[in-house]
Amino acid sequence: LVRMHIKWVKVLDDGDGSSVELCRRLVRYDIMPIVRIYRPQPNPGRLSRREEEAIRRLVDVGVVYFETNNEPDVPAEWQYERLPPDWISIVADQFIYDADRVLALGGLPGLPALSVGSKANLIEMVVRKGRADIFARGAWIAVHNYTLNHPLDYPYDPVHQEGAPLTRQEYERHGEWAWDGQPRQLINLWRRQGKRPGSTIEEDSDCWRCFELADLMAREALGYSVPVIGTEGGAVIGWRDDRRYPRVTPEIHKDWTVQINRFLQTQAPAYFFTTCHWLLANFRLGHHVMGWESQAWFSDWWESAFGIRDHLPAVDALRDLPGGERLFITTDAEIVGQAAGPQGQPAHNLPIRLIADGQEVAVAHTNARGRFRFSELPAGRYELRADDNPGIALPVQLDAGARQEVHLTIPHGRQSAVRGQLRTPGGEPCAGVEVRLLAGDEERRTITDTAGAFRFEGLPAGTYTLRAGGGCIQGLYLDGWSIWEGEMIVPPPPQTRFVIAARRLLEREETAGRHIFFGQVWDENGEPLNGVTVEMGWENAAPGTQFPTTLTGADPRHGAGYYEFTNTPGTFFLRVRAQDAESETAEGLETAEVPGRRGEPISYEVHFQRVKVPAPASHSLIRVELGGVEHPPAVTLRRGEEHAAIEPSRREEGAFIFEGLSAGEYQVLAAGLGEIGRISVDGWNPGFLRFPMGSQVRVRISRRTFAGVLRLESQRWGELRQAHAEPGEEIRFTDLPAGTYHLRFQGWQSPDFVLDGQNSVSFRDVEAQQPFHSELSGRLLNADGEPLVGRRVLLMDADGALRGEQRTDRFGRCRFAGLGPGRYTLVIEELGISQGNIVLDGRQSREIELTAPAVVRPKLLEHYVLLPAKSQPGPWVSVLLLSDFIRRAGAVVGFSLQEAQMARYVTIVADADEIDESAERRLLDAGCVVRRLPGESHALSSALRSTPL
Incomplete structure (x- = not known):
C-alpha cells in the first residue's frame, strides 16, 4: 500500500x-x-x-x-x-x-x-x-x-452521446478477447442504436x-x-x-x-x-x-x-506514479441556476456559456432538471448565454464568496424527441431496419434494435416525417420540448400488377387493310419488357378453350416488348398472363360491329405496363389540430378528385380525427378558409396536420374619426373578417391562421403584416382617410317616430357597388363621409327600405330621414278605447258616458296610440281634429280593427244608443 x-x-x-x-x-x-x-x-x-x-x-x-x-x-x-x-x-x-x-x-x-x-x-x-x-x-x-466497462468520461463520451463508430485501429488494439469475437460492423450498429444525445449524469x-x-x-x-x-x-x-x-x-x-x-x-x-x-x-x-x-x-x-x-x-x-499532497481547488463564489422553456420545461444538456469581459471563461451543461453550476469564480461581472438562443444574455453581478441563483428562460428548445417501435401488420417487431426522420432538407437516420425500437433525440421545433420500410408518418409537429411516442407499421410489400397504359382503335387509314391487335408491355419505368406472355381471348368461347398466347419481343422485326395477334370478326379481350402478377383485361375489342366500318379490317393498339400497387388497407388515421383557436371551424377531408367530403369520425381535445382511411393524398378543408393543407397516408400509419389559428388582430379606432366598416383581408384567405367600428371602439379579430394580412377602414389601409397562427398584432388610433369631403347622414325612425337602433345601413353607388356600411346609433343615426360626386342609394335590407337618387357633388353634405313601415305587433289586448290626450274635462265626460260600454266590452281605456296598436279592436272616441286620420291609418297598418265614435258628449250619447257592442 x-x-x-x-x-x-x-x-x-x-x-x-x-x-x-x-x-x-x-x-x-x-x-x-x-x-x-x-x-x-x-x-x-x-x-x-x-x-x-x-x-x-x-x-x-x-x-x-x-x-x-x-x-x-x-x-x-x-x-x-x-x-x-x-x-x-x-x-x-x-x-x-x-x-x-x-x-x-x-x-x-x-x-x-x-x-x-x-x-x-x-x-x-x-x-x-x-x-x-x-x-x-x-x-x-x-x-x-x-x-x-464505461470510459471515465461517460456519459459524456462520443460513443454514448453521438454513437461514434469503432475504428479498425481501436478494434485491433484491444484484441478479439475484448470484443468477444463480435464483428466491428455489429458493434457499430449497437453504437448507433444506443447513442443518447444530451444524456447527463442524472440519466x-x-x-x-x-x-x-x-x-x-x-x-x-x-x-x-x-x-x-x-x-x-x-x-x-x-x-x-x-x-x-x-x-x-x-x-x-x-x-x-x-x-x-x-x-x-x-x-x-x-x-x-x-x-x-x-x-x-x-x-x-x-x-x-x-x-x-x-x-x-x-x-x-x-x-x-x-x-x-x-x-x-x-x-x-x-x-x-509520483506521490505527493493532494492539490485542493479552493471554492470562491458560484453561480447556480436553472434553464427552462416558456412553460417551465427543463432544458437538459444545454450548453450554458459564462462570459467575462467579452471572453468565454467556462461552459456548463444543464442536467436532466435543467440545473447548471459555475463554481470557484472570482468576484466580478459576468454574462450567461445559452446555445441556440442568441437573444439570451443574462448579466450577473457576483460578490466575493457569494452564491448567486439565476433562472434562464429558453424560448427555443432542442429537447424534443421521437421514440417508437417498428412492427409488421401482425405485430412482430422489425429489427435492423433503417428509420429516417426528415424535416425540410435535414435528415437523420437510425437502425431499429432487436425489439424494433428506435429514437431520435435533441430535436428542435419543426414538422417531421418518419419513413421506414415503405411506411410513412407525415406531419409530426414538435415544439422543441415535446416528445412523440408511438408505433409505426411496415406495410406489406406492394403487389405487382399489369395495367392498361393505352388503348385505341386505329383509324381506317392507319389500319391499312390489317386485322391485328398489337402493342408493347413496359416495366415500372416505361422500359419495354421481353418474354412476357400476352393472351388473346373472345366472348362466348366454349368451356376449356385454350386461348392463343404470344411472348413480347419474339418478333425481331419489331422493337423490344412488342406483341401482335391476328383477329377475325368478333368481340375480343387481351390480358397479360404472369404467375406473380395480376393483369387488367382490355375487354370489348369489337372487330365485327364497329359503327360505320362494318365488314372492314379492324385493328387495335393496346399497351400494358407493370406497376407496384400497395396492398389494400384502410387502417390510417388523420388527426387535424387547429392550435389556439377559440371557435374552431368545421373540418373535412377530400381525396383526389372525389367530390364527397369525408366527415371526422370524432373530435378530441380540439382535434378532428378521421379514421379508417386508405392510402392516398387528402386535402384538409376548413369552413370559411378552404384548403388548409394536404396530408398523405399509407393505409396503415397515421398522419398529422397542425394548423395554428391562434393569432389575433386588435384595432383601436380613433375617437377623432367617424364610424365605418373595418375589413381584414389576406393574400391567401381573401376578405376574412369585417366589423362595424365606432369612434374609440376596439375591434378584435381572433382565430386567425398564418398568412400575410392588411386592414382597410374608410380609405385607410395598413401595411402588410404577417401572422404565424400564434402571434398578435395591434393598431392604435386608426382614422379614416378620404380624398372627398361630402357627407351623407341618415336618421332611421319607426312608424311612431322613434329611433331604430343597431340597424344595418348600406350605401350603394350608381353602379350598385357597395361603398359603405354602418349601423344606426342610439339616436337612429348613421353617417357616411369622404364621398365623391355621384348618385347614391341608402338600403336597409331587413326593413325593405331603399332611398335612391341621392346626389352629391363631393363637397356638400346631405341629411336623409328614413321611416320604417309599421310592423304588425302581437295583440296583447282584446279591446282598447282611445281618447284624446287633453286636459279639458271632455275626455272624462266621455269615460262616464262610456262606462256601460266599457264594462260590457271589457275594454282598456287610454290615451296612447302605441298602446292601442297592441289591441285587436280599437274604438277611437274623438273627432278628427283631436285624433286625425293618420293615427287611424297607423292603427290599421298595425292590424287593428278600428271604429270611430264622436268626441262631443251629446253626439257620443246618441251614438252609443244606436251602436251595438
Whole structure:
C-alpha cells in the first residue's frame, strides 16, 4: 500500500473489533481506514451495543469514517432477499439511528452506498424526515463508483452521446478477447442504436463519475456539498456490461486506474475525497471465494490468458506514479441556476456559456432538471448565454464568496424527441431496419434494435416525417420540448400488377387493310419488357378453350416488348398472363360491329405496363389540430378528385380525427378558409396536420374619426373578417391562421403584416382617410317616430357597388363621409327600405330621414278605447258616458296610440281634429280593427244608443 502511494483503505470489521489492530497499523503509516461494520444481510437492522463498542475502540486508534450498511437497494442485502416497497424510508430511519450513535462515539457516519447506477435519492429522504442536521455534524455520502466497462468520461463520451463508430485501429488494439469475437460492423450498429444525445449524469450514472450525481443530490437537498467517498469502485478486469465498449483488459484496467489516481491528486473537487479501488487481494489475504479471485490485484488468475503473474500491471503503474499532497481547488463564489422553456420545461444538456469581459471563461451543461453550476469564480461581472438562443444574455453581478441563483428562460428548445417501435401488420417487431426522420432538407437516420425500437433525440421545433420500410408518418409537429411516442407499421410489400397504359382503335387509314391487335408491355419505368406472355381471348368461347398466347419481343422485326395477334370478326379481350402478377383485361375489342366500318379490317393498339400497387388497407388515421383557436371551424377531408367530403369520425381535445382511411393524398378543408393543407397516408400509419389559428388582430379606432366598416383581408384567405367600428371602439379579430394580412377602414389601409397562427398584432388610433369631403347622414325612425337602433345601413353607388356600411346609433343615426360626386342609394335590407337618387357633388353634405313601415305587433289586448290626450274635462265626460260600454266590452281605456296598436279592436272616441286620420291609418297598418265614435258628449250619447257592442 505504501509503495503504491495509497492513502485510503476500506476494511471490514465483524462488529467485535476484528479490524482494530489492522487499523492501528494503517493509521501509523498515514493511511486512513474506512471501516464497514459488516453484517450479512444487514437489512432491516441497526447497530447493536456490541457493534457500538467496536466503533468506540476503532475511534480510539484513529478511525474516523464508518459504514453501517451496504447497497440497501439490492434484494440480496435484505433478510430472505426480499426488498420491501418502502425500503428507502426504512433505510433512512436505520441510518438516522446509526448516525446518531456513530457521531456520539466520535466517528463520522456514511450514508449507505447504493448499487451502481442507482438514482434513488436517499439523502432527500433523510432531509424529509427532518434530520438534515446529521450532515451539518459531519455525515458523508458513500458511493460505489465502479467504471463497469464505461470510459471515465461517460456519459459524456462520443460513443454514448453521438454513437461514434469503432475504428479498425481501436478494434485491433484491444484484441478479439475484448470484443468477444463480435464483428466491428455489429458493434457499430449497437453504437448507433444506443447513442443518447444530451444524456447527463442524472440519466446515466452507471459509471465512475456517479460521485457528481451524489453531490447534485446533496446540494439540492441541503443547499451545500458534503464529503463523497467511493468506498468501492474503479475498474475490474473482465467486465463488459455494455456491448458498445470493449471488455476491460489488463491494459485498460491499468490506464484507467492511473487516470483515476491522477485525477484524485490534481483535479478532484474538494467534496470528493477518494475512490477505494476494488480489490486488493482475495486468496492472498485468506479469503477463499473463487468468484472474487479474478478481480484481485494481487493474484495469478490471469497468467494463462495474459501471462500476468503475482500482481496486475496497475500495481507497477501506481508504484511509478509520483506521490505527493493532494492539490485542493479552493471554492470562491458560484453561480447556480436553472434553464427552462416558456412553460417551465427543463432544458437538459444545454450548453450554458459564462462570459467575462467579452471572453468565454467556462461552459456548463444543464442536467436532466435543467440545473447548471459555475463554481470557484472570482468576484466580478459576468454574462450567461445559452446555445441556440442568441437573444439570451443574462448579466450577473457576483460578490466575493457569494452564491448567486439565476433562472434562464429558453424560448427555443432542442429537447424534443421521437421514440417508437417498428412492427409488421401482425405485430412482430422489425429489427435492423433503417428509420429516417426528415424535416425540410435535414435528415437523420437510425437502425431499429432487436425489439424494433428506435429514437431520435435533441430535436428542435419543426414538422417531421418518419419513413421506414415503405411506411410513412407525415406531419409530426414538435415544439422543441415535446416528445412523440408511438408505433409505426411496415406495410406489406406492394403487389405487382399489369395495367392498361393505352388503348385505341386505329383509324381506317392507319389500319391499312390489317386485322391485328398489337402493342408493347413496359416495366415500372416505361422500359419495354421481353418474354412476357400476352393472351388473346373472345366472348362466348366454349368451356376449356385454350386461348392463343404470344411472348413480347419474339418478333425481331419489331422493337423490344412488342406483341401482335391476328383477329377475325368478333368481340375480343387481351390480358397479360404472369404467375406473380395480376393483369387488367382490355375487354370489348369489337372487330365485327364497329359503327360505320362494318365488314372492314379492324385493328387495335393496346399497351400494358407493370406497376407496384400497395396492398389494400384502410387502417390510417388523420388527426387535424387547429392550435389556439377559440371557435374552431368545421373540418373535412377530400381525396383526389372525389367530390364527397369525408366527415371526422370524432373530435378530441380540439382535434378532428378521421379514421379508417386508405392510402392516398387528402386535402384538409376548413369552413370559411378552404384548403388548409394536404396530408398523405399509407393505409396503415397515421398522419398529422397542425394548423395554428391562434393569432389575433386588435384595432383601436380613433375617437377623432367617424364610424365605418373595418375589413381584414389576406393574400391567401381573401376578405376574412369585417366589423362595424365606432369612434374609440376596439375591434378584435381572433382565430386567425398564418398568412400575410392588411386592414382597410374608410380609405385607410395598413401595411402588410404577417401572422404565424400564434402571434398578435395591434393598431392604435386608426382614422379614416378620404380624398372627398361630402357627407351623407341618415336618421332611421319607426312608424311612431322613434329611433331604430343597431340597424344595418348600406350605401350603394350608381353602379350598385357597395361603398359603405354602418349601423344606426342610439339616436337612429348613421353617417357616411369622404364621398365623391355621384348618385347614391341608402338600403336597409331587413326593413325593405331603399332611398335612391341621392346626389352629391363631393363637397356638400346631405341629411336623409328614413321611416320604417309599421310592423304588425302581437295583440296583447282584446279591446282598447282611445281618447284624446287633453286636459279639458271632455275626455272624462266621455269615460262616464262610456262606462256601460266599457264594462260590457271589457275594454282598456287610454290615451296612447302605441298602446292601442297592441289591441285587436280599437274604438277611437274623438273627432278628427283631436285624433286625425293618420293615427287611424297607423292603427290599421298595425292590424287593428278600428271604429270611430264622436268626441262631443251629446253626439257620443246618441251614438252609443244606436251602436251595438
